[in-house]
Amino acid sequence: DTEVTQTPKHLVMGMTNKKSLKCEQHMGHRAMYWYKQKAKKPPELMFVYSYEKLSINESVPSRFSPECPNSSLLNLHLHALQPEDSALYLCASSLPGTEISLHFGNGTRLTVT
Amino acid sequence: RKEVEQDPGPFNVPEGATVAFNCTYSNSASQSFFWYRQDCRKEPKLLMSVYSSGNEDGRFTAQLNRASQYISLLIRDSKLSDSATYLCVVNPPSGGYNKLIFGAGTRLAVHP
Numbered sequence: 238d239t240e241v242t243q244t245p246k247h248l249v250m251g252m253t254n255k256k257s258l259k260c261e262q263h264m265g266h267r268a269m270y271w272y273k274q275k276a277k278k279p280p281e282l283m284f285v286y287s288y289e290k291l292s293i294n295e296s297v298p299s300r301f302s303p304e305c306p307n308s309s310l311l312n313l314h315l316h317a318l319q320p321e322d323s324a325l326y327l328c329a330s331s332l333p334g335t336e337i338s339l340h341f342g343n344g345t346r347l348t349v350t
Numbered sequence: 351r352k353e354v355e356q357d358p359g360p361f362n363v364p365e366g367a368t369v370a371f372n373c374t375y376s377n378s379a380s381q382s383f384f385w386y387r388q389d390c391r392k393e394p395k396l397l398m399s400v401y402s403s404g405n406e407d408g409r410f411t412a413q414l415n416r417a418s419q420y421i422s423l424l425i426r427d428s429k430l431s432d433s434a435t436y437l438c439v440v441n442p443p444s445g446g447y448n449k450l451i452f453g454a455g456t457r458l459a460v461h462p
């Protein structure tokens with residue numbers, strides 16, 4: 238079982254909906270990540286938080302809004318998504334430093350209708 | 351040119367075979383290298399880091415060739431349970447230590 242917990246596991250939303258993905262870890266990791274993965278493609282980095290501050294935004298559209306309320310929690314707020322945003326959204330965490338080992342959650346499978 | 355490139359496969363091998371995957375990266379200043387494994391409809395999991403001197407973990411051997419900018423993974427005595435997609439992961443110099451870029455993955459299917 239993964240030590241990074243993501244909820245919900247599945248989400249179906251319309252293009253006008255607002256929803257949030259949640260991620261939690263209690264390993265004391267101070268870096269947390271959002272990745273997006275389409276079928277048969279590699280995970281693509283979206284955001285990185287380091288010590289609760291946004292350190293990397295890979296030019297992600299503003300309809301995706303990350304939030305890191307504390308060192309254990311990471312949210313991804315979704316608004317006005319498009320059908321092409323349907324994907325598996327993976328949260329990961331790691332210890333900060335020179336040797337990054339990512340611990341992934343099971344992911345949220347998102348479908349935008 | 352993509353930052354990280356892998357042969358997508360699939361590699362179909364019998365149990366007991368030895369199989370090798372290669373991965374090339376575009377930025378010669380890349381700092382850290384890893385192999386992750388991803389099972390179908392599961393999250394990626396770290397298989398092993400790749401060190402300049404080469405490193406081994408049981409049946410798995412990883413090597414780094416900085417001059418040619420490639421990383422390899424060798425699996426000896428393949429098991430059915432090795433069937434998965436193997437992702438090459440690189441930490442490029444831009445973005446700091448937290449930026450990890452995944453290759454497209456190489457699919458391995460081990461059959462009886």
